[in-house]
Amino acid sequence: MNREQGTAQCAGQDESHAPRLYRRVAAQLMDEVRAGRYPVGARMPAERELAVQMGVSRPIVREALLALEVMGIVEVKLGSGAYVLRSPEDEPVAIDASEVTPIELAQARLIFEGEAASLAAVNIAEEELALMDQAVADMNREDGTFEDWQAALTLFHLTMAKATRNVAVERGVRDLWDMRSRSPECRRMLEEARNYNYRYSLEQHVEILAALRAHDAERARAAVRMHLQGSINHVLMALEERAVADARARVAEIRSRYSTDGKR
Numbered sequence: 001m002n003r004e005q006g007t008a009q010c011a012g013q014d015e016s017h018a019p020r021l022y023r024r025v026a027a028q029l030m031d032e033v034r035a036g037r038y039p040v041g042a043r044m045p046a047e048r049e050l051a052v053q054m055g056v057s058r059p060i061v062r063e064a065l066l067a068l069e070v071m072g073i074v075e076v077k078l079g080s081g082a083y084v085l086r087s088p089e090d091e092p093v094a095i096d097a098s099e100v101t102p103i104e105l106a107q108a109r110l111i112f113e114g115e116a117a118s119l120a121a122v123n124i125a126e127e128e129l130a131l132m133d134q135a136v137a138d139m140n141r142e143d144g145t146f147e148d149w150q151a152a153l154t155l156f157h158l159t160m161a162k163a164t165r166n167v168a169v170e171r172g173v174r175d176l177w178d179m180r181s182r183s184p185e186c187r188r189m190l191e192e193a194r195n196y197n198y199r200y201s202l203e204q205h206v207e208i209l210a211a212l213r214a215h216d217a218e219r220a221r222a223a224v225r226m227h228l229q230g231s232i233n234h235v236l237m238a239l240e241e242r243a244v245a246d247a248r249a250r251v252a253e254i255r256s257r258y259s260t261d262g263k264r
Contacts, residue, residue: 025056025060026064029044034089039084040085042083063127063131066127066128067131069162070158072174073088102235102238103235106228108176109176112172112173113176113228116224117211120220121214121215121219122215122217124160124215128159129213135152136156136202136209138152139153189234201227204226204230
């Protein structure tokens, strides 16, 4: 898609669908970074210029840039603009996600993200709250795919991590989410979890967002820990159900073998 086509596509969007529109703008900006239009280290055009180019409002551009910052692709410097940190393909070297079990990942997130939430509650900005509002709106779409759900979840939690204003905490949370997205086992359990407790998970994220908006550190920590403890319980239930199913399959195989022997 060339620049003119992309601009026309964005310009044709109704901003009443803003939760989806800022993601399209972010995707187009990533394409331009990937194509070398904005190389690493370069300053991107100002919000006003990007808004004119893409035919959208400045708030939509601002939310798209914030989403790119959450992903570590750009850095937004107050009073200076957005600077490209890396190409979308330049992912940092990470450990093999298959080495991490879903229960280990959930436990690590319980340790990191509960405290991250309490720190974010103190420092979070209105723009970040607006981005998380839109993530919740995307999660609530009944026609959304699993990929839409995951994109919204990722944006929600990485925005919260960025709001801590602590680079080490933000990087730690981002690494956990990177492992989460690359682990086939985690993905399978996440799909099961979405089908099993979709509405409950949505309500938990609404509560987390309310705590952050109230700048209530204790409430935010408790809400995230309750959400992640629920995730751990779901993983344990899934493992138990799988073990029972495997045991039944083995017993059925033995019965079938003896039944076959008896007919000879």
